[in-house]
Amino acid sequence: METQKQKKSFGQWIKTSVTIRMLMVGILILVLLIPLSYIKLLIQERAERQQEVIREINQKWGNEVILYGPILKIPYQIHNPQKLWNEETKSYIVEDKITIKNAYILPNTLNIDSDVDVDSENLKRGIYKSAVFTADMDIQGAFTTPDFETKDIDQEDILWNKATIVLNSTNLKGIKSNLQVQLGLETYSLRSRYSQNNHTNTLETKFLKETSLPKEKTINFTINLKINGSENLQFIPVGRETNVVMKSNWCSPSFNGAHLPDSKTRTLGPDGFKVNWNVMETNREFEQEFYGELPQLSSAAFGVELLIPVDDYQKSERTAKYGYLVIALTFLVFFLIQTISKINIHPFQYLMIGLALTMFYTLLISISEHSSFLYAYLIAGTSVILLISVYSKAILRSLKFMGLISTSLIALYAFIFVIIQLEDYALLVGSIGLFLILGTIMMVSRKIEWGS
Template sequence: METPEKQPATSFFQSNTAKMIMVGLLTLFLLIPLEFVKNLIAERSQRQEEVITEINDKWGESVFLYGPILKVPYTVYEETVSINEKTKETVKQRTAYTNFAYFFPEELKAKSNVTTKVLNRNNYESVVFSSKMAFEGNYIHPDFSSKEIANENIQWNKATIIIKTTNLKSIKDEVKINFGKANFTFEPVYDSTSKDSTEALETSYIDLNKILTEGKTAFRFEITYNGSQQIKMVPIGKTTQIHMESNWASPSFTGNFLPDDKTKQISATGFVANWKILHINRAFSQQTFDNLPDLRQYAFGVDFVIPVNQYQQNERASKYGFLVIGLTFLIFFLIQSISKIKIHIFQYSMIGLALIMFYTLLISITEHSSFMKAYIIAGIAVIALITLYSVAILKNRKFPLFIAASLSSLYTFLYVIIQLENYALLVGSIGLFAILAAVMYFSRTIDWNSSNS
């Protein structure tokens, strides 16, 4: 009687389970060089910020201003009572000191024409602008009745007009104001009472008795800045109307108030925006005493920045690195399981390193070109490399062509996600669901209990 021949026992290390574990561990190991790539992107991005700061500091920083503000001094008397210990008599002393009242315009209109351009230094660029602003409006006669200040205590002949602003060093022309048909020149002054980071421009003394009329007293002035990144203003008029136009096609409206949607226009050649803000829209009155409050929280304006710079796009691309490596290894593992072709763990490692090289190629080429061109060049280079390598290890053309098509689809899908903002999560979720469905379909006939022979 013949004894049936025993089948050789299958080694665990030759099973699909062991190969899946090794491929999974390799995928996790490749996160180390991928993290180095992310650090490289962060380092280059930080260097860009340093260069942009240096460029902006030389050209002109962000612009923030509000004014004009009528500053009127007044005399306040304070009485102190003391007792002479020797004579026991009561002694009264009257001390006078000067305080200030600040009055905002009844009407304030401003027209701003902003011309932007991009300055380049080495591989980095920054958006800067030149802004010409024209202001006009009027004042009503200052009212001190709320503080019960007598008219004889008001120093009408020592009033001044101030403008609170930043970026004084980048004002390009002399700033003069026509107030009540008289011209006054602004000079920079140190304001020790300022509660914010602004600086001040102030006129010489104005005799309001000669300037103010019974009704409204008009004013107008112009100011020209070189600046960068942002323009913000505070609506200090009882009625404030701002008109701004620029050649910048990607404005980001910021601050406490947005422009009127009905008149706002944004096109490839620039934008036009209008604001109309009433005093009831913000929580401060038309006059204040003693000190000016910090009004920065009520500011509004426009950001002139590149919406998504090259390093932000590279950073977003690198975040999908683990997904690209995992899906690529999954494709090779399914081909190996279906075709019974042996793929060594070293060959998986070479494929993984080629996928990592995509990101180093992407960031290095992006610094000398656009992100789209860099993505196409890096993608074609890596897909071609992995496809040619697949021809050698898979010994046919059918599977390498499938791999090339799969990688092309994957990189195209990721590029679409990177460009999207509002719909990135939705499109990504739908895409990953479709990939999962495809993997489940192609792996349905695999015998996971067998080993490759």
């Protein structure tokens, strides 16, 4: 009889002990970290799948575009006298060994007028889409007479008859027009040439005619280029003075690279943007002429990146990072209600509430793939709040407590939504919000009789 009473009293202590309840709630929170970790992996997997599909779309349409040129290429001779022993005469003879190198002359002026038409709806695969564009460019400028004397190159060593125009681009596949350059009064076609440079592809003309060479006067050039690309459009400021005007119907540009557009003339609105770059020779880190090899100058490129306005996977991932906080605070509210009202809540019921909270993130991911993030957040949040509110009414048997649970969840989800929308002030707002939440909990719990 005494043993049964001891067992009964021990079982009653287990049910009523605040310490035991706290330990069980803590263990359940740790257990729920497992499905939360799987949800984070799911978000990462879907995001990687998105990037994979976007890469496939871009490869077929046209990758990012970096334009490098046009540049005047002029071969020249270098004399290397060498002493050779002649067995017949038993004396040294001097033989002139000639090697051919190239001089790359950058244009004196370079003006680019670019009209970038973005239509991401035309290139979608399933639920994924990429920011692809078609750019119509009008490229104009002029070459002045190069000064070979600074390199001690005699005029008779300059092979003017082998001079050509070269144009480098990272995306030859995207070119959608017969590319020609008008040089003076002559027109030359640009053809693909093999290049050992893995970063760019080379287009080059045939040998230029005498009337197209800037031997004694400035020669103007014009190129009309239509090219497909994706995400990035950039230019290398090869002109002594480079002016680029770009307009587009895309409303989410990110101006990047070594130079930013003129802020005074920049216009940006819901219908697109129009910007202007002006880069002088003194603003860049390379000279106007290269002898021997043409270097890689991609570090000097500038332009625009066409951003997808909403990255739902990134926002979902940021939301999931607060999953621990949501579960812990929700359990804490139920625990305080249980302690104050003396209503017993079974650990299994805590587990069901925790699983309902984790379902929010799977709903958010799946709905946001087919709708906007805002609608997905509202639908997922409303569904979970209603589910937990109805469940709390059943286990707590009180409309007052159900209202408290609903209000707490609404405030918590609204707080998290505000945080993930912020960039610069997310940490500040989050810290202030958590401080207020902690203060509220301390005020509510200060008069609770904790017992054993």
